[in-house]
Every structure is written in C-alpha cells, then in structure tokens.
Amino acid sequence: MTQRARDLGLACGALPPGPLNAITDVLGLRVGHRTVREGDVLTGFTAVLPHDGNLFRRKPRAAVKVINGFGKSAGLMQLAELGQIETPILLGNTLAVGVGFDALVTRALAENADIGRETGTVNPLVLECNDGFLSDIRARRLTQEDAFAALDAAREGPVEEGAVGAGAGMSAFGFKGGVGTASREIALDGRLFHLGVLVLANFGRAGDLVLPDGRRPTPAGSGEGERGSVIVLMATDLPLETRQLKRIARRGGAGLARLGAFWGHGSGDIAVAFTTADPVHHDENQALVGLSALHESRIDLPFQAAAEATQEAVLNAMLAAPATIGRDGHRRPSLADWLGARP
C-alpha cells in the first residue's frame, strides 16, 4: 500500500482535507483510468466526469487559467468564453489529443441527437502532457476505444494515483510522475464545501523540487532538461461566478511554485476550475436564471485551498508512482524510494 504525502508528514498548508483527500470529495464527481503498457509504450487516458448526468444538457460553470501555454489541449477557448464545460474531461498524451477529441464527439453525438442539427456543435475538453521521455509517443498507440474505457471506468470514491491512466508515462522533477489528487474543506455560512484537485504531473526540472519541510530530493543521474507539463483540474461544490473560478484556477500556479517550479518555457501548465453548483441547463426556457455566488471578500479561503491542494496532489502523484524503466531504457526513480517510504 502506498503512503500519501500526509502520511509521511508532508501535508501542505493549513486547511483540513476532505474525507478522501481527493477530487471525489466533490459529490457525484467520478474518475476513471485506462492504462496502456505495451513494450515501449507507457501511456493512457484519465477521465473526469463532473457529475453523473448528461454533461451536454447540464453544463458545469467553469474557467481556465493558462499558467504557461506550451500545450495542445483542446476545448479551452470556448470554455473561457462561455464559462461552461459540456463534455467529460479527458487527460492523455500530447499526440492523442485528436483521438480524445474524436472520442468525446462520438459519445456526445450518440447521447444528443440535436448536436449538428438544431443545436450547433459540441466542445470536447482534452488536456495533455508529453510522456515521450518514458513512452514511445510516436507510436500513437491510443485509440477511441481506450478513451471510452477510461470514461466507462469512472467511479466515485477513492482515486487510484501514480502511474495509471494518463499518468502511466509521466515524469516530475526527474522522478516518476503521474496522477495525484487532494482536497480541502471550506466552511462558510455554517455549511461545509469541498475543493478537490486532480493533477497530471509531468513537470519540473530535476533538482528543483522542494518538500514542505524544506528538503530537496534530487534523483540520481538525471540530467534531462524540462520538457514537461502539468494539468491541474479543480472541482468544487461551492457556488461561484465564472470570474471567481478563474481567480481560483490561477492559484494552482502558486501550488506549483511552492514545489520549486517556475512554470518552465516548454511546460504546458494549465488549470481548469469548475463548480457543480448551479449548472447551466442547455434546454433552459427562462432567459433569467438564479444562482448563488461567493461574496468576493471571502474568496481567500478557496484561494488557499486551491494552492494547498495543488501542491499536495503533485506530491501524492509522485509518491504513488514506482521507479520505472521506459522506452530506450529511460529511467525515472520513485520519490517514495528517495524518502525511504516504501520497504
């Protein structure tokens, strides 16, 4: 059983985590993985479904912050303009964005007969990192069926972390990277809300990592420069305006910087934040709709939660990922081994 950052005395910040310390502390949210390990290929898809209904008909309010835009993600322009998500979110490798796009279109067309007829089109949301250091990304192994498998595997509850799904071939700070998650509780007006983060961690130069206790783990023999990226998904059940969601997404960058990153040139560092409160109904027949939003003066609480959970989710991703040998013998040690956390 892997130990998480918190178990090792590496909790980040001061706010309490949710029950699972995972993005799935936001009720109804589901995560699924499809991992592909075949010869020199170590890759996969990870799917995040904000709720269990038809996302095209009930669209979560959302925002995006491009921390550093060296990336090929699909769907962010429309998300920014309309403040809405209308498909599941797929995480994959850089050259699989086209496949992910096609898979989400296939599913959306199957479930919504009006798309392309009465309703216009659909905006698939696919985010990516480059796993080409460990995996033969030129093989372009992933198919629409792999994406469907990730979508169909999506479940509530604990989230499998580390070298799974889209995280299979990722690297971070010269160690093995992958998928990680964390959450924070936010108490307001006598109610308890959650903000959960899921990261696809594939960023950071070897030697730059700083732990919350000040230690600086450096992998042996790694001279590779940074070519990575990191995707930060933030989910919350707190009611928020889309402008507020963008402010919160931005704080993902603070979480990354606390780990020692400076959002390197070649890194696609993207944060997407969404709320499950007050979704937008595609088939609304009223022009004016009611919603709730946070009074701006209280927004430091979700800001802090976003920074802390992002930082901790990256550590959780790294700690759950074992030492790995990939294509052409490329190696990534495990942060857990460096810490002596694994027997």
Add this chain to the structure above:
Amino acid sequence: MTQRARDLGLACGALPPGPLNAITDVLGLRVGHRTVREGDVLTGFTAVLPHDGNLFRRKPRAAVKVINGFGKSAGLMQLAELGQIETPILLGNTLAVGVGFDALVTRALAENADIGRETGTVNPLVLECNDGFLSDIRARRLTQEDAFAALDAAREGPVEEGAVGAGAGMSAFGFKGGVGTASREIALDGRLFHLGVLVLANFGRAGDLVLPDGRRPTPAGSGEGERGSVIVLMATDLPLETRQLKRIARRGGAGLARLGAFWGHGSGDIAVAFTTADPVHHDENQALVGLSALHESRIDLPFQAAAEATQEAVLNAMLAAPATIGRDGHRRPSLADWLGARP
C-alpha cells in the same frame, strides 16, 4: 434645438430605443457635466453615477473591454479583477486623470470613514480622451472643484449632449465630437430591460466616417491624423454575470467599426459595462449571495443593443456639437452643418 441621429433618419440598427434614448433610461442613473471654456481652454468633466446611493457600500457589477489600450484611464485593473465599480465614473481630459483620481478619493474618504482604516482603500474610476487639438491641454486647468461640480450636477432624465462636460474640446472624424448617448429596450421573460450607452467621442480619422445610409461626410480642409480616443460606458438593468458584461462591453467595438473606425493605434478605445441589478454589498455578512444572470443563449440581444446604441450615441454626440474654433485657431466643423440639419 438640436436634432438627434434618429430625427434625421440615421437610426442605427433594429432594436427600439428606450423612452429617452439615453443612458438614463436605466432607472436611478445620473449624469452631470462641468464645462470649462476660458480662452484657449475647452474642457471639462462629465460624471456618471450608476445609482443614487453610496457606491462604495453598494457596488455595481461591472466589466471592461480594452478595444485599443492607448490611454491613461485609472481604475480599470481592479474593475476587471473584482467585477465591481465602487466610485462614480468621471470622464475628463488625459492630463486631468490625476485630478479626477484625487477628487474621487476626497469624496470617498468623506463619505466612508472606514477607508484607509478598517477597509483597505478605494478604486477611483476616471476615463479620458485627449482634447489637445482644440484645447490647451498643457494648461492643466481642471481642478478637484470642477470634478465636484460635475458630480453635484448629476441628474436623472434627459442628458445634455455635444460640446459639454468632458466633451467640450473633443473631435471625431475631423468634425467636432463630444458626449452622446442612446439606448435600446430588451424584452425578456415578459419584462422590459434597458441598455444605455454614453460615449465620449474623440476618435476617427477625417474621411473615414460612414453614416448608416452609406453617406461619407468629409470635413473640409482637415488633414489632421488620428490622435483621439473614445470612451464607451454601457449601463443596464439586466441581471448579468461579470463575464457576460465583458462580452457585452466588447460589442462596443462593433458599433465603432460600423462608423468606419478601425480602432487606430493612438486611440484609447475603452468600453466599461455595468449592471444595476444585484449590486455587491460592501458590508455583506453572508458568504453566499443570490443573484440572477442571463442564460447565455439569449445574449445576442444585449450584444446587438450594445453595438447599435454605441453607434448611435456617437452620431448623437457629433450632431449636438457645434462648429468650434479652439486653441491656436484650430477648427472643427459640425456634422450637423454638413448634413444641413441646422437652419
């Protein structure tokens, strides 16, 4: 009595105007002018007060779109970040922004004892154009007292247009420019809303103006290149998220382009949009507040209203402004004269 664009067959677009065809069709909104004409100085302040209460304690939701950022306006950064206005809006000349800033601070401190003590500071909103072609802008004639006079003159009802207030020394398309206004009615869910625009028009090269009927008025003997700017204030009583207000503000640029402008390099073309619905209470004690917002699918209606009213407000500004001789004998003819609209 001056004739407005609509009286001369120059109505812009298809939506019906409000009762006054003015920004003051938004109930509670007030406009005041202070005009200074002294020798070579033709300048002034125009004040727009979104409602008749304390704006620092009840802040209208707002957004800004910088169409072309050659300008010195104060207050836009915080407006964009927080989506709020918390002082009256002052329009003036470029070199009077500091004076306007000071005047709004003076008033805000007088009315709010907590500013600078328990509450942080205040964000004055001052927008400007360069009236230096007709006026001796280097004289820096405007004082805080002039700003107070504009604020104190603010009234509901019809808005004086043309060479008044901040519009005293402005130019547009080689003609005399100034302050103008227009509005549109928006019917939704069986209710009637209004979107009103007030412009400070000081933009456009001589020869570029196109009227809605295709005519191209060219002033005699004007060879001056563009060095102007235009400020577009949009007010509405329609409930909107701040992201939606930004989308609407952007359509001010369409109204300007329909007049023949291409948002010239040296022009500070700024649109600020705000709604009087669901203001943010400074002293709110709930963390979560309810508001209404427009379903995004209906937003073409305020888009169209914004473009049409901007276009018509500029024509109204020009038509109300008489032929003027300013500093060093610089001249601007009147569009009304070109059209033969004035006896």
Add this chain to the structure above:
Amino acid sequence: MTQRARDLGLACGALPPGPLNAITDVLGLRVGHRTVREGDVLTGFTAVLPHDGNLFRRKPRAAVKVINGFGKSAGLMQLAELGQIETPILLGNTLAVGVGFDALVTRALAENADIGRETGTVNPLVLECNDGFLSDIRARRLTQEDAFAALDAAREGPVEEGAVGAGAGMSAFGFKGGVGTASREIALDGRLFHLGVLVLANFGRAGDLVLPDGRRPTPAGSGEGERGSVIVLMATDLPLETRQLKRIARRGGAGLARLGAFWGHGSGDIAVAFTTADPVHHDENQALVGLSALHESRIDLPFQAAAEATQEAVLNAMLAAPATIGRDGHRRPSLADWLGARP
C-alpha cells in the same frame, strides 16, 4: 467566370490591393483545397502553407486574436504563448478538428524524426466553422487523406474562392458563404509590402449584411438564426513583433463589423496573423537573434489594411459561392444572384 467585389464596385476602403488581391500576394505562401460533395455531405479542408519549406524547422512569427471564442480550433494556446506557427494551417468543419490534428501530426512526424524524441512535440493548427446547416456534419466524413489532399494541392498564385475546400458547406448572412481572399499593399521606407487575408466565412444573421455602398442584401425566406463562425487568416511580409501581429489580428473584427456583424454569441470569430519575415529557426544555435519590427507609430497602415482586406475577402467568398441546396433540402441563395451579377 465569377466577378469579385471590386469588379462590382464593392471595393472596401482606400488602400490598393496587391497584384492578385489575394493572400498569395505574400510570396511563397500556398493555398490548397480538398472539397467533398457526396449526397448530404458538403464539406472539405483548406490548407494554408506560410512558406514552402519545413514549417517545424522555420517557424513564422504569429499571433491570435479571439474575437468571440465559441469555437473548437486547435493550436491557438501555444501560438499565443510562443508567437510561432510550426505546422501548415488547416481549415475544416467543427467535428473534423480531431482528424485535422491527426493529419498534421502524421505529416510532422514523417518530416521531423526528432519530434517526440529529442525535441518535445508539435503544435498542429486547425481552425473550423460549423457547416451543419447545409452539410450532414454528424456523418464525420472527412479523413486524414482528405487533409493530405488539401495540403498536397497547395499552390502559389490565384486562390479558388467560394464553395470550395472548407468553404463547401458554409453560409454567411443567410446566403451561401465559403472561402474568400483579398490583399492590400503597404508602402514603407520605399519598399512595398503586402498584407493578405483569407477567410472562411460562415457567420452573420440574415438581414444584417451591409455592403460598402449601403445596400442591405436580404435573402428570401431565410429565418435561420446565427450559428456560424468566421476564421480570418492574415499573412504579411512586413517585419513585426508578435505583440504587433496581435494588434493587427484584432482589426479583423473591424472588418467583420463593417459588414454588419456584431460577433454573435454562437460564432467562433478567430483571427490569426503571421509574418514571413524573420522566422524562428528551430535549430538556432545563437541565443540572441536579430530581427526587424515596425516602429509602432506606423502601425495604422497595416491596421487599415487588415480591416479592409477582411471586409473584402468576405464579400469575395460570398460572391464566388453559387446558390446551394444541401442536407434535408436546406437552401442558401447566392449573393451574386441577389446583385444580378451573374447572367
């Protein structure tokens, strides 16, 4: 033989066009079409290649302006961050973005063995409009082979306009839309530069179109609301900083607004501008490189060229497109017929 806007007295603005009045007035730039007409499917790809070399190794400086972000285009985030284009540009239909992405990746991998190995990845640039009114877009008929066909068909010289390539199934202002082009000459420092525009025109509500002479062509019997988009590609040989390219791209919006558009909610209105001057060499071994840029005080000239050529390119697209009956009997008349331009 179709007549172009200029032949019909509908020239836009004042600057002189280039020899071809086309984007190909920028030397070395090539355009290719692949048109698919099969039963209810009217669609295709159009390829624009900024120069005739390997674009990944010699990357044109570029910028993007999102006029309205209701769209699914791929590659814009990295283009904005780095100010570079590194693949050909593909235009297609909305649901074919994944296919276009894959096709550009296939070609880039074939031509550059270092991608995904030593060099990181590649950023495919695919832009789109929704041709679902006339074409069965749900059929998802386009393949990578269709994209290759458009790329391989790319030629210098005159550009075929109208219902070809990606323009096959497009609509504009209730008429048949499609691909159009125009250019302007820019004289500076005794040298002659060109700015060319190619549009994929699929935007504008029936009844909103305004011609340069003030006429308002309204198609018979069209009650369809706007669900369209428009892609504006601007190419120039003028040396420019990427910030300047973004300012120029923005002026595409002025050209669209002069036609009567207000950049409708459901319209993906995107302008990409690039220069063939001083491309960025992928394999550069100097840290500091020399380039030229326009002195900012002269930028009104390319601004004006961008607005005028965008406006005229849309008219050229519409005039070259014949009346069309598409899927389920949906009809679009031809603007040329409305004008009586065709016998």
Add this chain to the structure above:
Amino acid sequence: MTQRARDLGLACGALPPGPLNAITDVLGLRVGHRTVREGDVLTGFTAVLPHDGNLFRRKPRAAVKVINGFGKSAGLMQLAELGQIETPILLGNTLAVGVGFDALVTRALAENADIGRETGTVNPLVLECNDGFLSDIRARRLTQEDAFAALDAAREGPVEEGAVGAGAGMSAFGFKGGVGTASREIALDGRLFHLGVLVLANFGRAGDLVLPDGRRPTPAGSGEGERGSVIVLMATDLPLETRQLKRIARRGGAGLARLGAFWGHGSGDIAVAFTTADPVHHDENQALVGLSALHESRIDLPFQAAAEATQEAVLNAMLAAPATIGRDGHRRPSLADWLGARP
C-alpha cells in the same frame, strides 16, 4: 549595517547574483527615495529611472503581468498595448497615485514641448501599495514636491533597502516590509547580462512566510488579515521582445509563491518587466527598426532569474526594515530580529 538574505544563508535559488545583487546591476538604471516620517505618517515615494536620458524620447521596451489586480496603479494599460515605458516609474502609497501622476506629467511637459501639441500625450507610470496599517494614509500627505525629490535623488550604485521611500510604511507577512532588491547574472553567447528586481513588499499573511531553509517566521501577536500588495519591477539588459518580457514578468508570481503567498484577494500583485536593450525612439524616422531578441528556447534562464531575484528581493526588503510602531500604536516587528540577525 544590515545583513542581507544572502549573508544569513537565505540565498534564493542557484543563479549567481550580480556585483551589487541589486536592480542597479543593470547599467544606467537609477533609484531614488523620498521618505516622509511625520507623526502618524510613514510614507514616501521611490523612483526608478531605467536610463539617464529622456525617457519620453527613448522608451524602454516593457510588459506587465497582473498577478492579482486589486490595485490602483496608473499607466499599465498603455504599457501593455504598446510595450513601452515613457516616464520614470514611481512607487508610492495607494491614495498618492493621483499626485504621482501629476508629478510625472509636470516633469514630462517641462522636458518635452511637443506633448499635448504635436505629439499626443504622455503615459505616467505609478505603482502603489496600501501602507494604511502603519501610516495615516487618509492624511494624504505626499505632494508633487515629494515625488520630484525621489526623482532627483535617483542614483546608480547600491540601493537603500527597507523602510525607505515608498517602503516607509509597508508590511509583509506580519513583519515590517519595504523596498528590497536582488539580481541575477545570465550568461548567453559568451556575454554576461543582468536581470535585477526591485520590490515594494507589502503583502503576505502573518504565519504564511516560508524561508528558503524551510523555517516559518511568525510574528508575535499579529492577528491582522492580509490587505497588502506587492510591486515587482524587473529590469534587464538582455534583448527581448515584449511578449517575452511579459512571460518573464509572470515568473515574479513564482517568486512570491515560494515565500508562501497565494496572491491574496485584496493584494495588488503587479510585475513590470523592461529591457534597456533596443529602446524605441520617439523621433524615429525609419518605419522599420532592427532589434535583437532571445531565441525562445533559451528563455528558462531569465525565467529562473526572475523567480529567484523576486524571492530574494522580498527577503532583503524585510531584513533591512526595523521594528516599527506606526499610527494608532500599530506595530510591526522586524524579520531581522526574529532571526537574531541584529545585535
């Protein structure tokens, strides 16, 4: 003599500092302070002059990144649009922005007879933090003469740090804040360049500060929430495009986050970056000008320098500032005392 961070084993990051470890390692750059301590007033102006010539006639290329926009700074909109600075940079308190604006206008008019006549206007650059916790900011004590004094005091060489100039009344992380500086050397193509940072540090909640060695200094008895801000000025002699300068400015946020900040809601966190290479000549008579720029692939080096120098400049500001009692008995302890660094 105060000790700087580096003297206390608190150097940030890995790159070597310049000879002065100060923003003045960029040759020709000058810094001046005017400090006002009168009763309950602790405030001042700090002036930064990028070079020793007329800044309006020779404008440094520049960019701005708004990390969090709760602030009232003047001049940023035009700086972002044109990529130029054309006046000295003034740092002051929030309510003195109008005074600073006026002072810069006064100087610019005196030195440039064409402003407001042939040339348009001038864009004063004034940045601010709220020193109202320690100082009676409502007194509005600063005058144009104070601004002139700061400008006239500007010198090359070592920079006075701590509670001086605009830093007189500032706070950070519950300690006394102020002005600080640091620099890094950047070796490229066999030449040595410098990137220097000067901060006005007035941000961070008590208890959030993290030192580079992992210690967390917490001031005794401080229960004040964050209402601060931080201004980060970055100067370099490295040739850069304005888009690149913006990317570098953004990395100031990483430096702040490494200190434990999350860019709080009420904090105006602004980074302005400029280069002294290839300034823009106001009176240029060529349309096309030559410049150098960094090949994008090398930009991680100035990114790292920006993050490291920002982090260290804040520590230098805090270490140089003594424990202070301000208005109404408000107290801020000194970080130097906490560290036992001062005898």
